[in-house]
Amino acid sequence: MNLIILLAIAFGGALITYFLGKISQKIRDIFAVFISLALAVIAACFYNVSSREIYYTGFLDFPFVLRVNTFSWFFAVTIAVIGLFSIIFSLNYIRKRGNTDFYYSMMLLVIASMIGIVLSGDLVSFYIFWEIMSWSTFLLISYNRGPAISAGMKYIIMSVTGSVVMLVGIVSLYLHYDTLVYTELSGLLNNASSGYILFIIILFFIAFGVKNAIWPLHVWLPPAHSEAPSPFSSVLSGILIKIGTYGIILLIFVIIQINVFLNLGEGILSVRYIISIIGVITILIPTFIALLQDDAKRLLAWSTIAQAGYIILGIAYGTSESVAGGMFHFFNHAIFKSLLFMVVGAVEYRTNGVRDLNSLGGLIKKMPVTFIGGLIGICGLIGVPLTNGFVSKWLIYKTLILNNSPFLAFAALLGTWGTILYSYKLIHNMFLGQLPEKYEKIKKAPFSMQLPIVILSLAIIFFGIIPGLPLHVINSIESGFGMEPLTINIWGIASDTGTINMLNIFTAVLVIGIMVWLIFKVSKKSTVIGQYDNYAAGTTVPKDKYNYSVNFYDPLCRMISPYLKDFIDDFYMSLARSIKNTGNGIRRIYTGDVGHYVIYIILFLALLIFIQINWELW
Amino acid sequence: MNHTGTSLKENLLSYFDDILVEISDEHRLTISCKKDSVITILSSLNRNGYNHLALISCVDWIKDNELELVYIISAYTEDSEKGKMNILVKTKIAREKPELLTVMSIYENAEPYERELHELYGINFKGHPRLIPLLLEREYEIPPFRKDFDTRKYVQDVFDKIPFVEDKKGRK
Amino acid sequence: MVMNTILEIIIIILLAAIIGLFFLGLSRKIMARIHWRYGPPIAQPVIDIIKLFNQTSMSHGKLFNFGIIFSLSGSVVVLLFLPLGEMCPLSSSGGLLVILYCMLIAPLGLALSGGEAANPITSIGISRKFLLAFGYELPLLLILLTVMTHFNTISIVDIVNMQLQTGWSFQHLPLLLSGIAYILILPAILDLRPFELIQAPQEISSGPMIEYGGKFLALATIQHAFNVFISLSLFTNLFLGGAENPGYFFLKMLIVFIILLFVNAVTPRFRIEQAIKFLWRWPALLAFAGLIIVSVTG
């Protein structure tokens, strides 16, 4: 089972679903789920197979290489699994909407191209799959019509700019070392001049930064995520953001080798430190902006940018624990962020399209399973000890503190607290509080939506209690990169400087929880009362006028909102406007009067001769 | 006898014919007039500065079968002379079916006073947007503030009728 | 080995409960004395808890029950990570960061059950709770980072042992600054008067706990007692040299608590904006200065 068959299945599947759709919806749905399932299974069974296949296609004598090792396996499995769940989730979500064949084929195409990126062994095939992913994402983002169109346009412009800059980087690499295959390329850059390495880093960093929504390049993400259809935005923010991470890891650890990267520049101005600072800014500012949001999906979009900041911080900091933390946080973030988007999608599906946090409320009574998924999701997002988010953040903080950079640690920890605030706001405004009149009769989410939610929540808890499994995989990746692996056991990290053992924490919580539950059960039985039998200073609870969770953190928002105007967005908008104005200005040249055109020709001729006579250039 | 009171009295008399104006003491001026000229008087007072309706109270002259409404008007102004003036506009209306036009168009704050009078005296104010009960919880066929309302009899046949729980339980 | 850890756990939990409730009773007694009145018996909290356990209560659903259970077990779990003299059962499986994160479970549990109570006053109480938590977290993080970088470790047991050798951490200037900052934010952590915004009885009639009847209120008061014990023991462990012998340890905690009570008795209540502004100004400044000094002197 070599890799080209996997890619063939993926891309072929995408095309076939489009035409199957013409025949019947049912077959197409089943086929789409079957294809994504097959992808997940095949990707999974490449576990510690590390093989390389080279195909000399006619593509301008660039070799087309596919390779798989634990590093690419780790990303491929996450992509395939999250893709599978989002397709299952979209079975119901998309049924009522327009041209569904287009949606399914594009979704499979995006997943296929992401797997292609992860399995590609050389930079050209990496670039080809990267571009296919960009334009298929563009088509999917603008699927929702209306405001989604401007969101899609903003996305495609930034990603085309990023990939064009990367193209320059790839070609200059090719011309310097006339090979683009990772294995050959990795050794060569060590003796290159640090100026050239910096040039390459900047180029690639812009491309991956756009995809990874790093702070100055994050502008496209909030509109794109909130306008894209929910199952796709769970793919978008779950894994597509991580392709940028994959690129950065590839750049730092495979192409430039970690030791070269570490001693680039010295002290404060070292590249490692600058990227960490960018990562920290990407954590802080979007977290505070997320606090101000009222639209659920836009809040999650800003939180995606913040969490991507953690991953960048973890990877760029360079020590083996921080890289492990970064990669583990990638894995966790893929799970709980796609879970949260599915929860919001389920709520949106049931209340047909309401995402505004101020008008939702009390849905726990109607959609309990979705609530439990959402609760576990935000616990993962925050990093409550028994969830997987905790372990990865703990790793990042530990290295930051012990390697004497407390200010980075401070900013990251403050980011966590911001996450607590906005994630609780998400759950509270959507599920808790009074149930408004108009949502009395909504049913619970259909089974095809609940299945991925339940499985992903179990995954969060499972990997939270047993972080050893993913950490073992990450260890083998790190040793592949030539860094000394962490000392881990199945239950957590046992290094000498600081240990966490999730088993003890789990048993402690379990035992104490049961004890408290027993005390609770032993005492008098409490009568269950509805939402209208409530303390209202002696009067009865007025229907529909008793929900105070409108703009939840109003005092804080009033304090911080003047400082958080998104000036980066205004900068990009003014740039676009100035290009349009120059365009209009230049259009004036073609005046429409043929006399002017003839004068232009003569002037051109005169200019040529004048230059030759005076300066003898030619 | 301050001159503002007298000057006010002169121009009121000049405008309106069938009204009776007399200055009872240094700062009080009472105007008694017909039911339907109340609106015009109040609007003219409001126009030349007396823009505060302090209270609308009602007196139940049961003997000559009339209800007398008293509008107490004063002015929010700096000059102390005018500020101290209190003007009482009195009018009498029949007791059987008391009907009157609302003054809310002139003085906004008349709304609760008129609701209270409606509830306690049964006066119906035509044109009042919300004549709903203000203070009382229960319905009364004779409005309680009227003189012919016998509270003691009311208490006997409402409150005392309600049995104690023990006797009710005993009897059943 | 497992036996004596279980033994240690039980001892710690009982000790913490007793000390916590004793502190609550004492606080009400001291407040009364300051008000120049006789005040309730010291064991009043225990009596309250017994009464509450006998009362029937109304619950708003499963999450309402789960929330209070989750928050109490969260507080008790944090307890196990804190060293009490040489007894520290779970210190091997998690350091100061784990404590910081576990201290977050209690407010989250309370918020969830408060949310389920579907009362707008609880929403206001919860949003105030989180805002205040966000307020005092900024200086608290700076303080913890200063201590951790100063002792260059993230496990609290090492910090206590180092303090045993080199004496209290108040001698070093940066730690003195962050100690003072910590005292400034302790009333916010313990929900005492200048920052008693969450259960402000006059304004939002005891905030998130508005729908807590009999046994819920009992569990909430127990959780509050544990929270008092945890915060004070964390402070004494980090700054006052931990516990050579338990008696001396409790005395230090008591002194700090009494200082806070004096402040609590006389100061009015902050509005939420003023509270955040205050917390982000003075204590944050002090702690930041401490952190700079520590990271500079290295």
Next chain:
Amino acid sequence: MDRNKLGKWLQSPGKMGQKYSLHALYFCTGCGIIEIPPTITARWDAERFGVIPVATPRQANLFLITGYVSVKTLRPIIRSYEQMPEPKFTVGFGSCPINGGMYWDSYNTIKHLDKYIPIDGWIAGCMPRPEAVFVAVTHLWTLIDKGMADGYKKYREDYHYYRENQEKILGKLEWPPLFSSKKM
């Protein structure tokens, strides 16, 4: 803390709890509320008896009805009483709740409050002084000891009658009946 007290505590902690921690519901019904602040603050410290004012009915088990009860205030009183958890005691303050007091013939006040909600203790006097409150509290203790302070039990059994009386005075009540009427 003499020994028999301790004995009594051990054999019935529930009673002890109810006695020594009466959380009073902070709900100003009538003119008597002006007496409450001096009783709970420095001059006549009620806290020594374990009486603390509490904000919400859910946390209270003592309901002080101070002063006359107008027809309009009866509705919140009933609502708050029903929201209090089960072992709850009510104390009528002053002569007005007893039999209407000086408003005996007013059309607007409730005459015998215990027609509508069970009252465990009365304090006579037209606004009794704080010392009378403490006498009432200690008297309530003895009632609790003897198990006679069972107003809430009566309310639960004869809820139907109470409800009937209440609806006679207040017309239709918005909230559903607390106990589904088994009898009748």
Next chain:
Amino acid sequence: MVNPVLLIVIPLGLAFVVPFFGFISKKIEKFIPFVALFFNLIVSLRLFPRVLEQPVHVSIGGFVPPFGINLVAGPIGILFTVLIALVGFLVSIYAFDYIKEKDQEKYHILYLLLLTGATGVVLTGDIFNLFVFFEILCISSYSLVAYFGDKTSIESAVKYLIQGALGSCLILMGIGLLYGQFGTLNMADLAGNIKSVHSVSIFVPLVLFITGFGVEAAIFPLNAWLPDAHSSAPSSISAVLSGIAIEVGLYAMIRVVFTLFGASSILTFLMLLGVITLLIGELCAFCQENIKRMLAYSSIGQIGLMLFALSIASSYGITGGLFQLVSHTLGKSLLFLAAGYMIYRSGSMNISSFEGMGKRMPYTALAFTIGAFSIVGLPPFIGFPGKLMIVKAALFEQEMLYTVLIFFILLATVIEGAYYFRVVQALYFKEEKNTQNQKREIAPLSILIPIFILTGFIVVIGIYPKLITDVLVSSASELLNRADYIKSVMP
């Protein structure tokens, strides 16, 4: 024995035969260009393998090269002939249903003349012969632009005529000067005698040629005619114009600069000119509302890109440029054909009328999207290898100037992406405004065949570019080493 001369003679002959067929029956006229170009395509494909070893020389009338008129069918010549024949053939099929007017005679005659002129320019070895074919090409395109006969098309045709005429007479002056100096008209012979460009007598003809051919090749200051001409011509004609005419003009200029004069220092100026044309073309296209004007400005931009690539005088540069040329011919003619039919169906030319076309005409819209993606240069399509080779060529030079220019070019491609994606979004994701004719119309077969074939080419060459890279490499080497061109032609 397939003689390149047939490539010119047959279409010319058939062009003049069209009226006679007209007498028999009006309907046959449509098929004549179809037959002629099909024949042309077959002949050029047959010539293809032989030309790759060594160029084929034909001297008409038996005269020895320096004297008589001779045709040189080198690899670049045959590449262009194939392209012209292919696009011409497909457009002729397209014209079956597109040109509905009653007297189509004029259209078919001029159409054949235009293609013969183009083929002639590409194959000839003699500069005067080059001028003659160039004139045939220009005149037939002037009149075809005015084919619709309404006010705007006539006005733009006249403007095109004036500028084209000016350009042609400049070329004529250049030829005159050269003939006066060297007495011969054969390119190879001339190339042999011209040693260096620096003497004024050589430099002036070079400048004249560049300006003359520049007008037709739509370089920056000289391309004022293109937007009006292409937008008011019938879509099939503007497809041919954008697809073939300007490329042939560019070919002529490159042939003159490289083989005839062998000038190298002027190339940097041409390169700068190319970048300026690209930027101006893209910026103007960015704020256009009319779809055909937008495509016309984008052609100007692409021409600037080709000029930049071709004027990097390295083999990478020229292969990149030629690859870009091929991708532009295929892509742009596809876009014009698809857009033409959509305009025909939706009635108006501005982009807002294209909303909802995705549902009404799925295949044409799909073809338009693929064409747009290929022009912008997204991977699975033909545009991407072109862009890749141009960037490789530019960076190969290692100079700072090239990296700066490359950034400008890539900025331009981003702007290009912006306005193409805007149209794609309008096609698929915007609601149809006037919803009365919502039913799905499938375009008639004769419209669909050329569109599908072109899309097929774009996707196939995009995935497997080796098909045409070896032709491009040999034609680049033919252009670059001037000496053996002279040796092979001269006896």
